[in-house]
Amino acid sequence: MSKKTxxxxxxLIAAFQGGDETAFVELVxxxxxxxxxFVYRFLNDMTDAEDLVQETFLKVYKNKHAYxxxxxxxxxxxxxxGNLARSELRKRKRRKTYTMxxxxxxxxxxxxxxxxxxxxxxxxxxxxxxxIMKAIHNLPEPFKTITILRDIQELSYEDISTILDIPMGTVxxxxxxxxxxxxxTLSYLRE
Amino acid sequence: MQNNECVYISDQFTDYRENTLSSEIKAxxxxxxxxxxxxxxxxxxxxxxxxxxxxxxxxxxxPDFTKALLSRIDDIDQESLWHKFSHSTVSKVAGYAIAxxxxxxxxxxxxxxxxxxxDPNGKRSFTEEQMNQSVTPESLAxxxxxxxxxxxxxxxxxHNAINPTGSSLQLVSDTK
Numbered sequence: 001m002s003k004k005t006x007x008x009x010x011x012l013i014a015a016f017q018g019g020d021e022t023a024f025v026e027l028v029x030x031x032x033x034x035x036x037x038f039v040y041r042f043l044n045d046m047t048d049a050e051d052l053v054q055e056t057f058l059k060v061y062k063n064k065h066a067y068x069x070x071x072x073x074x075x076x077x078x079x080x081x082g083n084l085a086r087s088e089l090r091k092r093k094r095r096k097t098y099t100m101x102x103x104x105x106x107x108x109x110x111x112x113x114x115x116x117x118x119x120x121x122x123x124x125x126x127x128x129x130x131x132i133m134k135a136i137h138n139l140p141e142p143f144k145t146i147t148i149l150r151d152i153q154e155l156s157y158e159d160i161s162t163i164l165d166i167p168m169g170t171v172x173x174x175x176x177x178x179x180x181x182x183x184x185t186l187s188y189l190r191e
Numbered sequence: 192m193q194n195n196e197c198v199y200i201s202d203q204f205t206d207y208r209e210n211t212l213s214s215e216i217k218a219x220x221x222x223x224x225x226x227x228x229x230x231x232x233x234x235x236x237x238x239x240x241x242x243x244x245x246x247x248x249x250x251x252x253x254p255d256f257t258k259a260l261l262s263r264i265d266d267i268d269q270e271s272l273w274h275k276f277s278h279s280t281v282s283k284v285a286g287y288a289i290a291x292x293x294x295x296x297x298x299x300x301x302x303x304x305x306x307x308x309x310d311p312n313g314k315r316s317f318t319e320e321q322m323n324q325s326v327t328p329e330s331l332a333x334x335x336x337x338x339x340x341x342x343x344x345x346x347x348x349x350h351n352a353i354n355p356t357g358s359s360l361q362l363v364s365d366t367k
Contacts, residue, residue, distance in 0.1 A: 036250055037250045040250050050252055054256075058267070132243055182237075183240055
């Protein structure tokens with residue numbers, strides 16, 4: 001009896017390029033949760049994350065012939081989603097800058113981030129996930145992306161290198177630096 | 192960080208965790224961590240952060256995510272079909288043909304009957320019938336009489352409706 005083998009992502013996208021729309025639906029089902037989770041870590045908003053992942057799939061649908069089997073499908077789709085997420089973050093940053101600059105000095109006092117956290121009860125070796133997510137969100141852009149890809153999505157260094165189009169050595173050193181920055185940011189929890 | 196060696200050791204942390212260091216460098220890191228408590232603390236904190244990151248709950252797309260996406264794709268497909276049609280040669284030719292047909296139809300109509308348009312029922316209009324009738328002084332007088340009689344009937348009916356006894360009407364009529 002022959003065991004039914006699951007098609008690879010690359011076989012599915014090839015089938016979709018050949019006109020098989022069910023292959024596209026299967027790819028959506030395979031990647032929707034992973035991508036929503038990935039984008040959510042950037043945007044910190046579930047509705048926006050889902051909208052952006054829909055945009056990602058729409059881009060795949062419209063540009064299916066742009067995919068060439070020189071890269072893995074996963075790196076291709078992560079690249080699209082990552083680019084859209086970063087672009088959305090830039091837009092938000094511009095909007096935020098505008099909003100902040102249009103406030104008076106007194107208003108700014110009220111909207112400033114409260115850094116005096118009540119850390120009572122937070123044991124250092126059992127971090128609250130929320131605190132970590134805030135810290136990731138506040139990391140400089142290259143470190144944020146690399147932390148999400150490596151430490152949350154658990155992608156390989158090779159895949160990250162392809163997605164970000166940077167050498168593997170740079171990926172590794174950036175991962176290390178990002179982790180140290182994260183640790184440094186969160187060190188207040190220990191005090 | 193304490194010194195250059197601490198910086199060098201911390202640079203190795205990721206590979207150290209993932210066991211990808213050469214045995215020589217791994218031994219160096221082990222030896223350093225054994226004697227440098229700040230680096231040991233940093234490494235321990237890093238481990239804790241990564242443990243928590245790996246345990247973060249996974250978010251899932253809403254149940255109707257795929258359905259909603261496919262519906263958006265259907266809309267786009269329909270738009271693009273219309274877009275393709277509206278920009279295709281066939282649609283342009285069809286448009287020109289319809290325009291040419293209209294021009295020809297109007298032109299023929301003008302040739303057949305240059306004065307009046309054809310009414311929807313295919314009959315000649317009332318004005319045209321009037322124009323085709325021969326107009327004589329007798330017929331004009333006849334038309335004027337019939338028109339006056341109609342106006343008088345209409346006035347009488349109106350006055351009766353206002354005053355059924357007809358007294359004041361009679362008075363007015365008498366004065367006339």
